[in-house]
Amino acid sequence: MIEVVAKRFAFEPARIEVSEGERIRLVVTSADGVHGIAIKKFRIDKSVPRGGTPVTIDFVASAPGEFPVLCSEYCGNGHDDMTGMLVVAARKSRQESCC
Numbered sequence: 001m002i003e004v005v006a007k008r009f010a011f012e013p014a015r016i017e018v019s020e021g022e023r024i025r026l027v028v029t030s031a032d033g034v035h036g037i038a039i040k041k042f043r044i045d046k047s048v049p050r051g052g053t054p055v056t057i058d059f060v061a062s063a064p065g066e067f068p069v070l071c072s073e074y075c076g077n078g079h080d081d082m083t084g085m086l087v088v089a090a091r092k093s094r095q096e097s098c099c
């Protein structure tokens, strides 16, 4: 489980690192007003209510790469700067692992 805090105007942590094929549970809370959390690649787009009510998002990190995490609810002047990054490390192929 990875806890993420959305606040004006950032996600914490800003960089989430996982491994390809991993089942991920994000528990997202807002530290202030309404925000959203969207990760297009994995078809995630959830509203995060004010007041700290947690929002749970389950998905499988099915592809390696770096995917932007965006706020999908307009939350003020810094809204466009409110970005994070989901980093999915590629699974090692069997040939690479030795012995």
Ligand SMILES: [Cu+2]
Pocket: 006, 007, 008, 009, 034, 035, 036, 071, 072, 073, 074, 075, 079, 082
């Ligand atoms: Cu926001």
